[in-house]
Structure formats: C-alpha cells, structure tokens
Amino acid sequence: MATTAMPVGSSTAPHEYENSGLWSWLTTVDHKRIGVLYLYTSLFFFIWGGMEAVIIRAQLQGPNGQLVSAEMYNQLFTMHGTTMVFLAIMPLSAAFFNFLIPLQIGARDVAFPRLNAFSYWVYLFGGIFITVPILFQLAPNGGWFGYTPLTTRAYSPGINIDFWVIGLQILGVSSLAAAFNFITTIINLRAPGMTLMRMPMFTWMSFVVQFLVILAFPVITIALVFLLFDRFFGTNFYTVAQGADPLLWQHLFWIFGHPEVYILILPAFGLVSEVLPTFSRKPLFGYPVMVYSGILIGVLGFGVWAHHMFSVGMGPIADSFFALSTLLIGIPTGVKIFNWIATMAQGSLRFTTAMLFAVGLVALFTIGGISGVMHASPPADLQQTDTYFVVAHFHYVLFGGSIMGIFAGIYHYFPKMFGRLMNERLGKWHFWLNFIAMNLTFFPMHFSGMLGMPRRIYTYDGGQGWDTFNFISSMGAYMLVVSTSIFVFNFFRSKKRGEVAGSNPWEAGTLEWSIPSPAPEYNFAVLPTVSSRYPLWEGNEHDAESARINAQEGKTPAQLNIVLPYSTIKPLIVAGSMVLMFCGLLTTIAVTMIFAAIMVVALYSWLLSPLEPEHH
Amino acid sequence: MSAPAAHHYTSTGLDSRKIAIWAFIGSECMLFVSLISTYLIYKGKSLVGPYPHEAYTSPTGQTFPPILDIPVTSASTFVLLMSSLAMVLALAAVQNKEVPKHTTGDRILGSSKLWLWMTALLGTTFLGFQAYEFTAFVNEGLTIRTNLFGSSFFTLTGFHGAHVTAGVIWLVSLLAIDYRRGLGPNDALNVDLAALYWHFVDVVWIVIFTLVYLIQ
Numbered sequence: 001m002a003t004t005a006m007p008v009g010s011s012t013a014p015h016e017y018e019n020s021g022l023w024s025w026l027t028t029v030d031h032k033r034i035g036v037l038y039l040y041t042s043l044f045f046f047i048w049g050g051m052e053a054v055i056i057r058a059q060l061q062g063p064n065g066q067l068v069s070a071e072m073y074n075q076l077f078t079m080h081g082t083t084m085v086f087l088a089i090m091p092l093s094a095a096f097f098n099f100l101i102p103l104q105i106g107a108r109d110v111a112f113p114r115l116n117a118f119s120y121w122v123y124l125f126g127g128i129f130i131t132v133p134i135l136f137q138l139a140p141n142g143g144w145f146g147y148t149p150l151t152t153r154a155y156s157p158g159i160n161i162d163f164w165v166i167g168l169q170i171l172g173v174s175s176l177a178a179a180f181n182f183i184t185t186i187i188n189l190r191a192p193g194m195t196l197m198r199m200p201m202f203t204w205m206s207f208v209v210q211f212l213v214i215l216a217f218p219v220i221t222i223a224l225v226f227l228l229f230d231r232f233f234g235t236n237f238y239t240v241a242q243g244a245d246p247l248l249w250q251h252l253f254w255i256f257g258h259p260e261v262y263i264l265i266l267p268a269f270g271l272v273s274e275v276l277p278t279f280s281r282k283p284l285f286g287y288p289v290m291v292y293s294g295i296l297i298g299v300l301g302f303g304v305w306a307h308h309m310f311s312v313g314m315g316p317i318a319d320s321f322f323a324l325s326t327l328l329i330g331i332p333t334g335v336k337i338f339n340w341i342a343t344m345a346q347g348s349l350r351f352t353t354a355m356l357f358a359v360g361l362v363a364l365f366t367i368g369g370i371s372g373v374m375h376a377s378p379p380a381d382l383q384q385t386d387t388y389f390v391v392a393h394f395h396y397v398l399f400g401g402s403i404m405g406i407f408a409g410i411y412h413y414f415p416k417m418f419g420r421l422m423n424e425r426l427g428k429w430h431f432w433l434n435f436i437a438m439n440l441t442f443f444p445m446h447f448s449g450m451l452g453m454p455r456r457i458y459t460y461d462g463g464q465g466w467d468t469f470n471f472i473s474s475m476g477a478y479m480l481v482v483s484t485s486i487f488v489f490n491f492f493r494s495k496k497r498g499e500v501a502g503s504n505p506w507e508a509g510t511l512e513w514s515i516p517s518p519a520p521e522y523n524f525a526v527l528p529t530v531s532s533r534y535p536l537w538e539g540n541e542h543d544a545e546s547a548r549i550n551a552q553e554g555k556t557p558a559q560l561n562i563v564l565p566y567s568t569i570k571p572l573i574v575a576g577s578m579v580l581m582f583c584g585l586l587t588t589i590a591v592t593m594i595f596a597a598i599m600v601v602a603l604y605s606w607l608l609s610p611l612e613p614e615h616h
Numbered sequence: 617m618s619a620p621a622a623h624h625y626t627s628t629g630l631d632s633r634k635i636a637i638w639a640f641i642g643s644e645c646m647l648f649v650s651l652i653s654t655y656l657i658y659k660g661k662s663l664v665g666p667y668p669h670e671a672y673t674s675p676t677g678q679t680f681p682p683i684l685d686i687p688v689t690s691a692s693t694f695v696l697l698m699s700s701l702a703m704v705l706a707l708a709a710v711q712n713k714e715v716p717k718h719t720t721g722d723r724i725l726g727s728s729k730l731w732l733w734m735t736a737l738l739g740t741t742f743l744g745f746q747a748y749e750f751t752a753f754v755n756e757g758l759t760i761r762t763n764l765f766g767s768s769f770f771t772l773t774g775f776h777g778a779h780v781t782a783g784v785i786w787l788v789s790l791l792a793i794d795y796r797r798g799l800g801p802n803d804a805l806n807v808d809l810a811a812l813y814w815h816f817v818d819v820v821w822i823v824i825f826t827l828v829y830l831i832q
Contacts, residue, residue, distance in 0.1 A: 111635075112632070179639070180640055181636070184639065188626045188635055189627065189632070214642060214643040218644070218650060221650075222647060223650070225771070233760060233761070236764050237654070242662075242763060243658075243663045244764060245657060248657065252650060527625065
C-alpha cells in the first residue's frame with residue numbers, strides 16, 4: 001500500500017480562520033463554513049425536537065398522564081416529526097453535503113457558492129418560522145404528514161396549519177436550491193481522474209439524494225399549494241363535498257414522502273460507507289454494487305408510496321403491487337448491509353467511536369428494515385398501522401439508521417472541520433449510553449404496538465398491558481437526554497481542547513484527508529489528480545505528488561495565486577426578505593409587497609455583481 | 617447574469633449553469649406533472665358546472681355552454697410557439713454578433729434587440745390572451761371556487777402563466793443589458809439559459825393545450 005507520508009497528530013495548534021467575526025459568518029460563501037453553520041443549526045433543532053419528544057414520553061410515562069393538554073400534545077408530536085425530518089436530519093445531512101462533497105471530489109467549492117449561502121439562510125429563517133409558534137401554543141397540530149381534510153380550513157380553522165403549510169414551502173426552496181447546486185457540483189467539478197465510479201461512496205449516495213430531492217419536492221410543493229389555496233382562497237382540491245378525491249393529498253404527500261425516507265437515510269449510508277473501510281483498513285466491499293444498489297433504492301423509492309396507505313382500501317391490485325415493490329426495495333438495502341459486513345470481514349478493525357456508531361447503524365437499521373418488510377404485507381400492516389409498532393419501526397431506521405450514521409460522520413469528520421479530535425473516552429460513553437437508551441426507548445414500542453396501543457393519543461387508561469412498556473420507553477428517553485448531553489459537552493470541549501488532529505488522523509484513503517485540518521479556505525493548493533478510489537492508499541506517483549503539495553499548511557490564497565469568491569451579504573438579504581414575504585400571507589398583503597420588492601432588488605443586485613475578482 | 621467564469625476547470629467542459637438549468641427543468645417537470653395529473657384525476661368529477669367540454673344546466677334552470685374556447689386558445693398557442701422561434705433567432709443573433717453583416721436581411725436577423733423584443737412581446741401577448749380567457753370565464757360563472765374543474769384549471773394554467781411571466785421578466789432583463797452594454801458572444805450562455813427555460817415553458821403549454829383543451 002503506497003501510503004503518502006502524512007503528519008499524524010502534529011504538535012502545532014491548528015490554524016484558525018483568518019477572519020472569524022460575526023460579519024464573516026453572515027457573508028460567507030465558503031462551503032465549509034456553510035457546512036459548519038448547517039451543523040450547528042441542525043444540532044440545535046435536533047436537541048429542540050428531542051426535548052419535544054421527552055415531553056411526549058413524560059406525558060406517556062404512566063396511564064392518564066396530565067403533563068400537557070391534548071391540544072398541546074398534538075402540537076408536540078406534529079412539531080417533533082416536522083422538526084426531526086426537515087430541521088434536523090435533512091440539514092444534518094446537508095452539513096455533510098456542504099462540507100464534504102467538494103473535498104471528496106477535489107473541488108475548490110460548490111458550483112454556486114452564493115446559492116449555497118442562500119440555501120442555508122432560507123433553511124435557518126424557515127426553521128425559525130415554523131418553530132417559534134410552539135412557544136405561543138400556536139404550532140401546527142395536524143401531524144407531520146398533514147392529512148386532509150383534517151388540515152383544511154373547515155376542520156383546522158386556526159393559524160397553526162398555516163405556519164406548517166408556509167413553513168414547508170420555505171424549507172422546500174432551501175432543499176431544492178441546494179440540490180441543483182450539488183448535482184451541478186458533482187457532475188461538473190470533479191478533479192481530473194475522479195470518474196463517477198471512483199467517487200467516494202458518500203458523494204455517490206449524496207448524488208442520488210439530490211435527484212430524489214429535485215423530483216420529490218415539487219410534488220409536495222404542489223400538494224401544499226393546493227392546501228394553501230383551499231385554506232386561503234376557497235378552492236376545492238380537498239373538499240370532498242365538492243367531489244374531491246379524499247386520497248389526493250395522501251397520494252401526493254407520499255409520492256414525496258417515501259423518497260423523503262431515502263433522502264433521510266442514504267446520506268447516513270454514505271457516511272458509514274466511508275467510516276467502515278477506514279477502520280477496517282480495507283476498501284469498501286463490492287463498490288459497484290453499492291453504487292447500483294443506492295441508485296436502485298432511489299428509483300424504486302418512487303414506486304412504493306402507497307404502502308403508507310394500505311388501510312385506506314385501495315383494492316387488492318394496488319395493494320399487491322405496492323406490497324411487491326416494497327418487498328423488492330428490501331433487496332438493494334439488504335445488499336448494502338451484507339457489503340458492509342463483508343467490508344469488515346477479515347479487516348484489521350479499530351473500534352473508534354465513529355466505527356462503533358457505524359456498526360451500530362448496521363445492526364439497528366437491520367432491525368428497522370426487518371420490521372419494515374413485515375408491514376410491506378398488507379394483511380400484517382392492517383394490524384400494525386397507526387400503532388406504536390410503526391413508531392418503533394421508523395425510529396429504528398431514522399434514529400438507529402440516520403442519526404447513528406450522522407453521529408459516526410460527526411466523530412469521523414470533526415477533525416477535518418475543526419482541526420482537533422473529539423474525545424474518545426467521552427465518545428464511547430456517548431455511544432454505549434445512546435445505543436442502550438435507544439433500544440430501551442424504541443424496542444418496547446414493538447410490544448405496546450402489537451398490544452394495540454395507537455399512535456398520537458395524548459393519554460391512555462391503565463390495565464391494557466401497555467403500562468410497563470411505556471414506562472421503559474420513557475426511561476430510555478430520559479437516558480437519551482444524558483447521552484446527548486455528553487455528546488454536546490464533548491463537542492464543545494473537543495473543539496477548544498481536543499487533541500490536534502493533523503491532516504489524516506484515521507489514515508483514511510480519500511481526497512479530503514490529503515489536505516490540512518481544518519481545511520484551508522481554498523481546499524486544495526493544486527487540483528489533485530486521481531487514479532483510484534482510495535488515492536491516499538493506492539494512488540500512483542502523480543496522485544501522491546499532488547497530495548504531498550496539498551498537505552502543506554499555512555499557504556495563503558495569494559501565495560498560491562488562487563482566486564476565491566467575494567464574501568457577500570446579498571444571499572442572506574434575499575433569503576430573509578423571501579421568508580418575510582411569506583410571513584405577509586399571515587398578516588397583511590402590504591408586508592408581502594414590501595418584502596417582495598426588497599427581495600427583487602437584492603436578487604438583481606446579487607445576479608449583476610461578479611462572483612469573484614477577475615482572474616489575471 | 618454574473619460574469620462568466622469560463623476560466624474554471626470543469627469535468628464536462630460545460631459551464632455549470634448549463635447543467636444547473638437542466639436539473640431545474642427536470643424538477644419543473646415534476647411540478648407540472650403533479651398539476652396536470654390532478655387536473656386529469658378531477659376531470660369529469662365536478663358536481664356543478666360550468667364544464668370544459670359539455671353544457672350544464674343548473675337546478676335553478678340556468679344553462680352554461682361548454683366553457684373552453686378552443687379557437688381563441690389555438691391562436692394564443694400559435695403566438696407562444698412563434699415566440700420560441702423568435703427566441704431561437706435572438707440566441708443566434710447574440711452568438712453571431714461579431715459576424716460581419718452585409719445585407720439588410722443580415723442586419724435584421726442579426727439584431728438581438730429585435731428578437732428579444734419580439735419574444736417578450738409574443739410572450740406578453742400570450743399572457744394577454746390568458747387574462748382575457750380568465751376574465752371571460754369568471755364572467756360566464758366559472759371561478760377558482762366554483763367546482764373542481766375551476767380549481768384545477770385556474771391553478772394549472774395560472775402556474776403556467778406565472779412561468780411565462782417570469783420568462784418575460786428574464787427576457788426584459790436581458791434586453792436591459794443589451795441596451796446598456798450590448799450582448800455579445802460572451803453572453804451567449806446567459807441567453808441560452810433563458811432560451812432553454814422559454815422553450816421548456818412552451819413545451820409544457822403544448823402538453824396542457826392538448827390534454828386540457830383538445831382531448832374531450
């Protein structure tokens with residue numbers, strides 16, 4: 001193995017960003033800093049959504065809980081789901097898209113740096129827009145899926161659902177803008193020699209996810225437009241009394257909603273596909289098959305949506321079709337599980353915290369996958385639907401899968417982001433407590449669900465066999481608070497005082513580990529060349545030479561004659577005025593007009609100003 | 617419209633904006649697929665009239681003729697199709713700005729301002745037809761609230777009209793640049809992006825015209 005000489009754990013302190021004041025963060029167009037902004041914001045929302053879950057679990061800890069009212073409970077479970085899906089897991093993935101994709105493919109930045117900043121600010125402002133109402137007990141209360149006719153004006157007259165409808169539209173803008181950006185980046189900004197079939201698996205899975213975003217989000221956009229028009233202008237899209245199809249919303253929502261499931265999980269799959277080979281000291285087993293199975297999951301993901309709707313009575317032909325397509329999608333997913341296991345087989349394993357979380361994903365996602373196959377069968381699903389069994393299932397795939405994978409990614413890439421290692425001892429405490437607590441919380445839900453406990457009830461009577469299971473679930477949830485607190489403590493402590501990492505602390509093989517930690521603002525001093533999937537493990541002399549140059553610290557862009565984009569506040573202004581323009585829908589049309597005007601002016605100013613200084 | 621960054625290395629050799637606009641158009645396809653599917657699902661499901669292709673007599677004895685005016689919409693469709701031709705000529709004019717012009721015909725064909733104006737005007741004419749159509753329908757008793765047909769028809773064609781409006785604004789912005797400093801071959805990509813978007817919106821209209829107006 002031709003490993004290039006990388007300084008591991010060098011003694012000098014990592015360099016700081018030269019310009020790190022607040023203004024520099026508001027105006028940054030650097031994909032790495034935007035990635036860090038995404039990371040902080042989404043971790044905040046992850047904790048926020050977690051606290052909502054803790055209140056839910058406290059309410060359900062014993063029979064006839066009185067902690068919150070039924071109305072507040074509805075707002076809590078709606079916002080818990082909405083927050084975790086749109087404000088925590090998706091943007092946690094986006095933090096890695098931003099930070100990693102350009103580094104993994106050998107690019108200086110994303111294709112459209114200012115659009116990237118715009119995506120982040122829209123996400124932040126949209127997140128605030130949809131989150132703040134719960135402080136006034138005005139939060140959305142129709143579930144994260146917002147089924148009509150419950151969410152139409154007739155049955156939800158308050159402002160609550162308006163926040164949800166408009167908030168999701170805003171967040172959709174952010175996801176779509178980011179997806180166009182990353183698709184272009186991956187297609188067009190790969191370093192010489194970085195062919196598609198040499199791309200790191202995280203970049204590959206991100207690539208698939210961006211296509212899911214651009215094809216699935218327009219569908220929810222339209223579904224939400226119909227709902228918005230119904231609520232504001234009195235149209236009839238969801239008015240059954242006018243002949244509307246009562247299932248229209250469900251179909252449109254799940255045509256978006258099921259690809260959304262893969263939007264949430266595939267980035268985590270990508271992250272563990274980076275972690276497992278590194279700590280097994282082996283290339284990923286069956287790389288091409290991993291690529292194809294990822295693509296296949298993405299394609300099939302558009303053909304399974306109605307398995308969320310078996311109980312509505314679509315008839316045997318539709319039920320059979322969606323049962324079969326759902327069983328089919330288990331195959332490429334299973335292929336991934338086996339390939340990860342084969343990657344570890346006979347490797348020289350190092351159980352760092354990142355590795356533990358990655359192995360945790362393989363184990364826990366498998367449990368969630370198997371319960372998923374169980375309700376692929378319509379007769380079984382009819383027993384399980386709307387019970388805690390389903391809650392157990394999707395928390396195993398989203399917490400056991402996505403969140404575990406994202407934690408693996410955070411421990412793995414923390415040194416590249418901040419130049420220091422996270423504390424391994426605290427990391428292992430975090431992992432084991434998290435692993436035990438996660439199972440303690442969600443495994444009993446399989447039983448309470450099978451015993452008939454419905455989802456979304458704010459309280460229940462004792463003596464139905466659910467009491468013990470609910471008690472255990474709640475204890476697990478409190479334990480998750482402890483484990484997450486350890487993580488937060490570790491994160492901030494390590495950022496200040498962690499061991500200095502050096503460019504390649506894990507002796508990994510992909511391009512992002514060839515450059516100093518934290519990555520310099522221009523990423524690569526010279527554009528790297530690539531002749532294999534793991535350039536730092538098995539690259540030729542040319543690759544090694546570019547990696548050697550890129551590993552050098554302390555060069556300024558001017559010394560290297562690298563042109564960087566200007567910092568600019570304009571994307572923030574456009575994003576802010578766009579969100580305020582949407583706020584106008586809830587207040588007066590004048591607000592909408594004023595901020596629309598500001599947005600247009602700022603947008604033209606952005607489009608007519610150059611991205612970067614002229615190249616000499 | 618930012619300064620072209622042609623000196624940057626790209627894997628495909630294409631400018632990144634060209635790839636992004638194709639991704640955007642792909643996404644827009646799903647937007648219109650959702651709108652058109654909903655229209656088709658709700659076709660014939662309205663409980664009260666007016667209907668698109670059939671006459672309707674209300675319980676109070678009021679009669680409504682079929683509401684869609686196919687000859688007028690055929691004219692507006694023709695106008696929009698011609699705007700795509702003008703768009704092609706505008707792009708060609710920008711690309712060939714530095715080719716010497718000898719005859720009057722060369723100068724007319726080579727005028728990017730003329731053809732951008734033409735495209736924008738034809739687009740605006742299409743929007744005028746749509747405004748006329750919407751007003752006429754409202755006067756004949758069909759609003760966005762009347763029935764499922766009204767809701768899905770106005771939303772679908774309104775979304776398309778909004779896209780045409782955005783296209784006209786884009787074209788006028790290009791014209792402003794053309795008057796300020798002249799569009800040259802270096803700007804061809806910017807015009808090309810607008811043209812791709814314009815043709816896409818045009819193609820969507822052909823689908824809408826066929827499915828909504830022509831097929832009964």
